[in-house]
Amino acid sequence: MVFLTNSLYFGILITILGYFIGDYLRKKLNLSILNPILIGIIFVGVIITLCKVEYKTYYEGAKYISFLLTPATICLAIPLYEEFEILKHNLKAVILGITAGVLSSLGSILAFSYMFMLTHEQYITLLPKSITTAIGMSLSSELGGIPSLTVAIIIITGIFGNLIGEYVCKMFKITEPVSVGLAFGTASHAVGTAKALELGEVEGAMSGLSVAVSGIITVVLANVFAVLL
Incomplete structure (x- = not known):
């Protein structure tokens, strides 16, 4: 032993x-x-x-x-490349959808933090909950959060999205593959993308795109939200 x-x-x-x-x-x-x-x-x-x-x-x-986390995340570009034509035809909807998802995530954490009177450190730790671990850890560290706790929160968010994402889409009758993929990727990063890939190639491609784009948008907007509490 x-x-x-x-x-x-x-x-x-x-x-x-x-x-x-x-x-x-x-x-x-x-x-x-x-x-x-x-x-x-x-x-x-x-x-x-x-x-x-x-x-x-x-x-x-x-x-x-x-x-292997970073190269695995980069490999999500493969299904996106295969469905690139769909992306071109829905570019505005994709950008607006991902941005709305990021704002919803950051806004809900801000409201939650005010409601439960969290400290600034706890607030910052929660902000990157919906982006991939590789980006979330660095963002949490730079803004003054607790990176190790951020990782746990990101993983929990991803698993939760993976488990209930499909049921939520059915509940609200969201059937459009592009919309489903964007929801999974923006809300639950790479773990959610794994589920999106099971649902279909378009869903997986859009979810993979959301992981990258939502990560970039979150890095920019998180710096703005960080000073609100």
């Missing part, structure tokens, strides 16, 4: 194993709540707790997986 937990590969092994267990369970039981990322988080948490492994020890191995 000591050899295993001190191994450089321990963190990578249990992280990948947890994800594949979640993916298998979702396909086997066909339940959307069995999100592979959610199951992976629970699995890793249980394992390092039972094995009494410190998070720093686990992260020494697992951090190499996070290096």
Whole structure:
């Protein structure tokens, strides 16, 4: 056990194993709540707790997986390239839709912070909740938030969007593929995009575009919202 937990590969092994267990369970039981990322988080948490492994020890191995986050995000450009004609025909709607989504996200955090009397640090930590981790961590750090907590919030937001996004679209009778894709990408970044890709190529392409564009818009507008509390 000591050899295993001190191994450089321990963190990578249990992280990948947890994800594949979640993916298998979702396909086997066909339940959307069995999100592979959610199951992976629970699995890793249980394992390092039972094995009494410190998070720093686990992260020494697992951090190499996070290096793949940026190139994986960039790869979302592939389905966008394949559906580029749709983007050209809906460019104004796409830009307005993403901007509206970003403003809704930042505005809701501002209202929430006033309502529950959060500190400025807590407010800043929550602001990047709907953008990809790679951008959100840096933004939180630069504005004076808590990057490690921001990461957790971003992941929770993504999983939540992945789980309920499809049901929300059905509830409000949103069936247009472009609109569905923009909603997933703007509200729940790359984790939501994974679900959008399951729904269709157009949804996945628009969601991938939203991840990048909403990240850029959030970086600009977050600096404005940061001084409002």
